Amino acid sequence: MSTTSHIRKNGDAIPVATGHDLRRQTVCVTGAGGFIGSWLVKLLLLKGYNVRGTVRNIEDPKNLHLKGLEGAEERLILYKADVLDYESICLAFDGCDGIFHVASPVTNDPEKVKVAVAGTMNAINAAAKAGVRRFVFTSSIGAVHMNPNRSSDAVLDENCWSDLDYCKKTDNWYCYAKMVAEIVAVDLAKKRGLDLIVVVPPVTVGPMLQPTVNASCFRVLTYMRGTKKTYPNAVMALVDVRDVAQAHMLVYENPNAFGRYFCIATVIHRAQFVGMLSEMFPEYPITSKCEDKVNPRVRPYKFANQRLQELGLEYTPIKKSLYETVKSLKENGHLPPARVFHAPPRITASL
Numbered sequence: 001m002s003t004t005s006h007i008r009k010n011g012d013a014i015p016v017a018t019g020h021d022l023r024r025q026t027v028c029v030t031g032a033g034g035f036i037g038s039w040l041v042k043l044l045l046l047k048g049y050n051v052r053g054t055v056r057n058i059e060d061p062k063n064l065h066l067k068g069l070e071g072a073e074e075r076l077i078l079y080k081a082d083v084l085d086y087e088s089i090c091l092a093f094d095g096c097d098g099i100f101h102v103a104s105p106v107t108n109d110p111e112k113v114k115v116a117v118a119g120t121m122n123a124i125n126a127a128a129k130a131g132v133r134r135f136v137f138t139s140s141i142g143a144v145h146m147n148p149n150r151s152s153d154a155v156l157d158e159n160c161w162s163d164l165d166y167c168k169k170t171d172n173w174y175c176y177a178k179m180v181a182e183i184v185a186v187d188l189a190k191k192r193g194l195d196l197i198v199v200v201p202p203v204t205v206g207p208m209l210q211p212t213v214n215a216s217c218f219r220v221l222t223y224m225r226g227t228k229k230t231y232p233n234a235v236m237a238l239v240d241v242r243d244v245a246q247a248h249m250l251v252y253e254n255p256n257a258f259g260r261y262f263c264i265a266t267v268i269h270r271a272q273f274v275g276m277l278s279e280m281f282p283e284y285p286i287t288s289k290c291e292d293k294v295n296p297r298v299r300p301y302k303f304a305n306q307r308l309q310e311l312g313l314e315y316t317p318i319k320k321s322l323y324e325t326v327k328s329l330k331e332n333g334h335l336p337p338a339r340v341f342h343a344p345p346r347i348t349a350s351l
């Protein structure tokens, strides 16, 4: 049986289907083949939604895993779309009830700032044109934590923003792009009368559904292989990819959800991060030295993550997420068996 609730939009109460009705809706996930996008598609299919996923190349082997997801045969349609191509996005969104705008380049290349920002504007305009019920935007902790003037005792919450000038000065173009894209999304959605909700994940880890390694799992891979000889005296915020997907769905489904939602499981020092990996995988040559031998250890900042917990999200313990990230890297052939790192050098006989 379905139920109906109401949300406020432009001052009016509008009906929102809840319960089973929601799951017969058609929703679109941009960047469906990526790390977070794939988990979101999987979850939405499992919950019975009709799902559309945008990818830039339907035939690319890196997107083939989507077709194997449970329910994909009956309820997943892939659309070839580039976020910079407005018409392609309009085609994918036409007839949708909800949009999850996940697609964005995960890179520090300043050239990609315009892709993140113009792509988000195209997605908002296309969603407004299609008259969708709700638009969920994937932001990043990069839009929040890059602020040198904040006290180390401050509690980071949904009112906090990075300092754009500081991002520029320190060449943090990814953080810069995500923050500008979020600001633009909020402004444009307001102008277009679109119900927008923002999910803010930090470094996201966990098992990969896609065959290629995305940027955040690559960071784990780098430490596992000991490619980096030292780790910085810095902290990092982390969350499990399944929690991020769940967060997107929770904010979409909850009629009373609004605004920005932090999706952060924990903040730890890099020493704790590599310590967990070493404890679970002592056979690997994991980076174990800090590059800073002078200063005291940077303390993890405090943060607020209760808004999503109030919607029902239970965070996965990060040790479990890291264990499963490594397992997945091994299973997908990205991380060789530990013995490879300990093999004696090959001696070639010279004549």
Ligand SMILES: NC(=O)c1ccc[n+]([C@@H]2O[C@H](COP(=O)([O-])OP(=O)(O)OC[C@H]3O[C@@H](n4cnc5c(N)ncnc54)[C@H](OP(=O)(O)O)[C@@H]3O)[C@@H](O)[C@H]2O)c1
Pocket (backbone or CB within 6 Å): 030, 031, 032, 033, 034, 035, 036, 037, 055, 056, 057, 081, 082, 083, 084, 102, 103, 104, 105, 106, 115, 119, 138, 139, 140, 141, 178, 200, 201, 202, 203, 204, 205, 214, 215, 216
């Ligand atoms: N993973 C994290 O730690 C993390 C943390 C916070 C926020 N986020 C945000 O979460 C989202 C997904 O990230 P992810 O970790 O899942 O990375 P990912 O695996 O690299 O996925 C990024 C997705 O964006 C798509 N994309 C990039 N440029 C595009 C364009 N011009 N047109 C259409 N699609 C485009 C990619 O498609 P192609 O495969 O065709 O390139 C890919 O599907 C991003 O918005 C990212 O900023 C990620």
